[in-house]
Amino acid sequence: MTEEVSKAEAEAEAAVAAAVEAGVTPPQTGEGEATISIGDIRGVISIIDICAQRGAYKGEELEAVGALRKRFADFIAQVTPAEEEVPAEEEAVAEESEA
Numbered sequence: 001m002t003e004e005v006s007k008a009e010a011e012a013e014a015a016v017a018a019a020v021e022a023g024v025t026p027p028q029t030g031e032g033e034a035t036i037s038i039g040d041i042r043g044v045i046s047i048i049d050i051c052a053q054r055g056a057y058k059g060e061e062l063e064a065v066g067a068l069r070k071r072f073a074d075f076i077a078q079v080t081p082a083e084e085e086v087p088a089e090e091e092a093v094a095e096e097s098e099a
Contacts, residue, residue, distance in 0.1 A: 041072050
C-alpha cells in the first residue's frame, strides 16, 4: 500500500513539473487573495491527461475524473475566443500583396 502511495505521489509531482514546463505558473496575488486563471484550468486539464496516461486513476475513478476534465474543457472553450480561420484563397492573396 505504501508503495502505491509513493508511486502516486511521484506521478503527481511529475505531472505538476510537466505543467510548469508547459508554462503554467501560479498567478501573483497579495496575501489572502485567491485567484484562478485560464492557464490554471488548462494546467489542471494537462495534469489529468498526464495522470490518465500513466495509469494513476483506478477504473472506478475514471468516470468522475473524465467528467471533471470535460467540464474544465467546456469552460475553456466558452471563455476562449474562437480563432478566425482565414480561407486559403485570402491567405494566398495576402502573401502575394506582401511580396
